Amino acid sequence: MSLLLPPLALRRVLLARPWRGAGLQWKHTHPLQVANEPILAFTRGSPERDAVQKALSALKSQTEAIPCVVGDEEVWTSDVQYQLSPFNHRHKVAKFCYADKTLLNKAIEASLAARKEWDLKPVSDRAQIFLKAADILSGPRRAEILAKTIVGQGKTVIQAEIDAVAELTDFFRFNAKFALELEGEQPISLPPSTNSVIYRGMEGFVAAISPFNFTAIGGNLAGAPALMGNVVLWKPSDTAMLASYAVYRVLREAGLPPNIIQFVPADGPMFGDTVTSSEHLCGINFTGSVPTFKRLWKQVALNIDRYRTFPRLAGECGGKNFHFVHSSADVDSVVSGTLRSAFEYAGQKCSACSRLYVPASLWPQIKGRLLEEHSRIKVGNPAEDFGTFFSAVIDAKEIFGPVLTVYVYPDDKYKETLRLVDGTTSFGLTGAVFAQDKKVIQEATEMLRHAAGNFYINDKSTGSVVGQQPFGGSRASGTNDKPGGPHYVLRWTSPQVIKETHQPLGDWRYAYMQ
Structure with a gap:
């Protein structure tokens, strides 16, 4: 009779030291408990209102320089762009540059070089990074990320709060919870064999293409695949550059290693052409228009013979x-x-x-x-x-x-x-x-x-609220992968089933043949 043990990665999760942060509790063998981030009211005279007004004052008439980031290297190209405040076009809130094809290919190569080590890292270790990022966003960086979403994307303070703080921290925390729970989803084992599943990242890189209207979507499109052991090229929207870069910096501050997520603003068609022509493309995580998603899908179909694996395509394209x-x-x-x-x-x-x-x-x-x-x-x-x-x-x-x-x-x-x-x-x-x-x-x-x-x-x-109403639709609205729900993280894994037999096969012949 063999002793059935959980996989090594899961044992590491179960034996992990107690970890506590805002909105969550995780101790010993208890499942990671998370709760939706409370939405602050910003009433007159409240500390949160004073903090965001101070952050807005600091951004007034300021233009932040935002480079492409490949690994630890900040890169500027000659194709310089500006993000304008939608309610004050005289205010250039960000100066940034487009990555060219050479830089994008460099980012792909750097990502692939880092992929194996990141994929082998226990999911509990990867989850810690996103849990820490959530605490940073909801704590010391809250006013900053709110202010940058307000001036860059034209949101009111409460809409910015719902999006850039509450939803994004919920994505990071709930995805971590769902990833850890997924590790616990194991097949039946019957003597004399032990069966287990390893939830691997995919071979290659994921292209994350995010929209202007939700800061949280950008963080999730890039973050969820990275959490599951993948490397990512993140192309943020030109009109959400300021807040997107702030999210990227928070992830790095939380301990995300270089080359796991490459921050590469780029011209949309050029980015699409470059990533879909790479043999190493393993996924596209997209939110945007129907014509753009269809174009990407067609490019993948045209290049299907060159890929090492069938790319996963996840898309959300809006609705009427x-x-x-x-x-x-x-x-x-x-x-x-x-x-x-x-x-x-x-x-x-x-x-x-x-x-x-x-x-x-x-x-x-x-x-x-x-x-x-x-x-x-x-x-x-x-x-x-x-x-x-x-x-x-x-x-x-x-x-x-x-x-x-x-x-x-x-x-x-x-x-x-x-x-x-x-x-x-x-x-x-x-x-x-x-x-x-x-x-x-x-x-x-x-x-x-x-x-x-x-x-x-x-x-x-x-x-819709993360963990309560996982979001997405089908038909022309997209692939309905339901980010914010427990099944979304599975989309970004390539599971491997392992069977270990503890009793040798003594005879190749079946009993009926005797």
Whole structure:
């Protein structure tokens, strides 16, 4: 009878020294316990408000120089760019440069040289880095990361708090928890054999391509694959450079070794061409537009014969999200939820409501209330006026902003309208149903089963929380890998199953052959 022991990496986790930090407790053999980072209120006179106002004052009229970083080397190329504050175009918040093809290939080579040692490091050691980074972000760097998100991406203080602090620290902490728990997921062992799974990083490098609208997304797109033993080339958005670089510096401060995540701003098409032409590409972690993700996917398909492994493609591409209102709905909930969903952060959330379906019997009341409340929305500079609800949009060329369309339907045609909701767009990201009638809620849930990856009942279509509502959609909205949930980290591993037999095979012949 053999003694069945957990794999070595798991034993290291179980025997690790007690580790404690904000929002988590991990001691001896108990699972790592994490909680969602509390969202501060920033009321007048509060210490958090004073701290962020001081940080904003320090950034005023300042331009931060942001290099490409390959390993420990800061590199400047001749292709210099600037990030402008969206609500004050006279303020260049960052000066940065694009990596050229030569530098990107150097970054790939440096990453590959570091990959094996990083992959062999116990997941508990890698997790410690991200747990420490979360504590730095939520503690000493909180005001800085908030201020840089406000001035660089035009967020109000509470939207920056929800994004750059709460969600990002949640990603780092919950991903660490999920990674450690994944190590504990082991197959059945029966005498005379012991079976185990090693959750390896993938062979090659992952390209992380992040958007402007969430600081947290950039940190997660690069961070989650790195946590799982991969090396990453991170191309942040030009219009989120200031906050993205701050996140990168926090990771390095927390102990992330050089060459695990390369910070390489670059021209989008050139970056895509370079990484997809490398035989060592093993994954793309992307958030952005449908045309860009399709272009990357096509490039991977065209280069499929040159890769050493089939690349993993994970993408989130937004949506045209809906609020469906039934005649039994609570009007106050509809009005408040729709205003926040459609117009908070100027509608620049992938989950923002852009389609409102209202029964004719409620439309006069809802219309009046929407117009009345909409007129109270304050547009302004969120860095100077904390009463601002609505700031500048980032890109004047795209309809990714505060545009809400309304479809008024006859009350008795709600089933036909639900079919219309399902078939109107090619997207399937988020959606909400407002109704008090339980039968209608059940019907809507069934009829809209594939219309949204995140489905809300009597709540707005925005505001998913890490660990509570893992986020993502299918159809044209992406690959629905659900970052913020326990299965997301598995996406960035290449598991190996190991069978060890403790009793030699004595005879190759089966019993029936005797």
